[in-house]
Amino acid sequence: MSAKIDTALEVLQKQVNQPLVAALEVCARCGICTEACHYYQAEPVDEHMPSMRAEQLRQVYRSKYDWLGKLFPAWTNAWPLTEEKLAMLAEMAFTKCTLCARCTINCPMGVDTPLLMTAVRAMATATGNAPEILEMLADAAIEKGRDPSIYLDFYLDSIKEMEKELQELTGNPNARIPVQKKGAKKLYVALAGAHTILPAAAIFETVGEDWTLSIFEAANYGVFLGDASRAKAIARRIVDEAKALGVEEIVISECGHAYYAMRWVAPNWFGDEFTFRVTSLVEVIADYVQRGLLDLDPAANPEAITYHDSCNLGRKGGILEEPRLILRAVTTNFRELTPAKEEAYCCGGGAGLVANPDVVDLRMLAGKPKVDQVRRSGANIVVAACENCRLQLGDLSSHYGAGFGVTAIADLVVKAMRLPGAKQTVEASMTSSVNESETVERP
Amino acid sequence: MTTLDLKGLLCPMPIVKMAKAIKEIEVGQTLEAVATDPGVMADVPAWCRSTGHELVTLEKLDKQFHFVVRRAQ
Numbered sequence: 001m002s003a004k005i006d007t008a009l010e011v012l013q014k015q016v017n018q019p020l021v022a023a024l025e026v027c028a029r030c031g032i033c034t035e036a037c038h039y040y041q042a043e044p045v046d047e048h049m050p051s052m053r054a055e056q057l058r059q060v061y062r063s064k065y066d067w068l069g070k071l072f073p074a075w076t077n078a079w080p081l082t083e084e085k086l087a088m089l090a091e092m093a094f095t096k097c098t099l100c101a102r103c104t105i106n107c108p109m110g111v112d113t114p115l116l117m118t119a120v121r122a123m124a125t126a127t128g129n130a131p132e133i134l135e136m137l138a139d140a141a142i143e144k145g146r147d148p149s150i151y152l153d154f155y156l157d158s159i160k161e162m163e164k165e166l167q168e169l170t171g172n173p174n175a176r177i178p179v180q181k182k183g184a185k186k187l188y189v190a191l192a193g194a195h196t197i198l199p200a201a202a203i204f205e206t207v208g209e210d211w212t213l214s215i216f217e218a219a220n221y222g223v224f225l226g227d228a229s230r231a232k233a234i235a236r237r238i239v240d241e242a243k244a245l246g247v248e249e250i251v252i253s254e255c256g257h258a259y260y261a262m263r264w265v266a267p268n269w270f271g272d273e274f275t276f277r278v279t280s281l282v283e284v285i286a287d288y289v290q291r292g293l294l295d296l297d298p299a300a301n302p303e304a305i306t307y308h309d310s311c312n313l314g315r316k317g318g319i320l321e322e323p324r325l326i327l328r329a330v331t332t333n334f335r336e337l338t339p340a341k342e343e344a345y346c347c348g349g350g351a352g353l354v355a356n357p358d359v360v361d362l363r364m365l366a367g368k369p370k371v372d373q374v375r376r377s378g379a380n381i382v383v384a385a386c387e388n389c390r391l392q393l394g395d396l397s398s399h400y401g402a403g404f405g406v407t408a409i410a411d412l413v414v415k416a417m418r419l420p421g422a423k424q425t426v427e428a429s430m431t432s433s434v435n436e437s438e439t440v441e442r443p
Numbered sequence: 444m445t446t447l448d449l450k451g452l453l454c455p456m457p458i459v460k461m462a463k464a465i466k467e468i469e470v471g472q473t474l475e476a477v478a479t480d481p482g483v484m485a486d487v488p489a490w491c492r493s494t495g496h497e498l499v500t501l502e503k504l505d506k507q508f509h510f511v512v513r514r515a516q
């Protein structure tokens with residue numbers, strides 16, 4: 001047995017707990033998961049059956065942990081892990097599953113296929129079988145936390161520039177984007193770039209929120225790698241920042257996996273250190289809308305608009321009603337996709353696929369059910385509260401010639417606020433959200 | 444020198460494209476790129492630090508961000 005296989009099995013051993021064993025042991029072979037998977041919907045072949053994917057790891061599990069599998073591997077379909085098998089598992093977990101969990105909620109036994117695929121991703125990452133780009137992005141994020149001085153001056157300069165744009169947008173020459181302000185109530189963690197900072201800043205400024213901006217970005221590529229060490233190091237930057245500033249709440253930008261990781265996973269990593277609430281910007285805006293803090297004109301957004309539920313934010317994160325509450329307040333022609341909410345189809349770009357240039361064809365295929373949904377809805381704008389989804393939806397619109405635009409919730413809110421500079425800002429944001437992750441070809 | 448057009452791209456695509464493009468040049472050669480997303484001002488220095496590539500220049504000209512990176516091993 002090679003050192004690589006030893007390492008992979010050690011990583012598997014560390015992850016063998018009750019939830020994982022349950023997911024490995026309880027499959028009833030009913031096949032209901034099959035129709036639930038967007039890959040299978042797009043291309044009905046055996047390899048896209050979630051149960052078939054899970055079986056690949058089960059074979060390895062049986063050969064190591066099941067006494068019958070050890071003695072009679074042929075009877076139990078137990079297969080020892082080899083380097084070829086490991087490479088196949090890695091490719092499957094990183095490209096043929098977006099960890100969307102639609103199969104899980106449709107499974108009568110609740111088999112957690114994303115948990116199984118995350119275990120495989122961890123094995124693959126520990127043995128050098130993960131996509132290099134995801135490791136690069138995770139390591140760059142960790143580097144930012146290790147030594148913010150390598151970019152802080154540039155960052156603060158760009159925030160000053162953004163502050164001028166905010167002043168134009170709001171018509172308020174005193175509008176500010178406070179960075180790392182001690183004692184602020186809310187710490188807003190955006191994504192890299194102005195498009196997730198400026199609209200949020202305009203909303204915070206308008207309601208008079210006591211907020212400050214993080215110097216870190218919310219994205220956590222360690223989560224996609226299944227690498228708890230890297231994922232924790234990336235989250236650690238924000239936790240330490242929140243502690244140092246004494247904030248009450250961390251508000252995560254419109255980003256599905258970043259919210260899920262910080263809201264539902266990070267508290268388990270940090271225990272008593274985690275003394276603050278975590279919310280999504282979507283929840284915060286919904287609260288402002290409900291409290292009547294924003295003067296909104298839905299006629300500002302008269303287009304046929306629909307909402308795509310990010311799997312991490314909706315099905316896995318529980319934020320289902322808040323986006324709809326907001327969209328009904330800021331649009332006049334909102335319509336649902338079918339199915340939606342818990343049963344929404346993944347866009348096909350989640351779990352790091354949208355950042356992997358080697359899988360463009362596959363994610364275009366996996367996004368086909370989503371494009372069909374949008375077409376049936378008649379919407380010409382798709383709203384998504386997740387950056388990965390927006391990039392993927394923009395590529396899908398271009399690839400399939402579907403002609404829909406893609407935007408974020410906060411952009412539509414700002415537009416409905418009828419701020420003096422809103423029109424240009426939102427139009428620029430929408431243009432940049434579409435067709436921009438990779439050069440995609442029409443079929 | 445190879446010039447990479449990253450204008451209009453949002454995070455993480457500038458780094459994704461850079462990582463791909465830098466593999467296509469020889470060690471010691473430089474890659475010039477231009478982007479419009481201010482996120483590159485933080486992402487590119489951090490990416491260079493974590494990969495070992497040398498960030499030769501990084502500057503803002505008008506509303507664009509120009510940078511030059513020298514490929515390491």
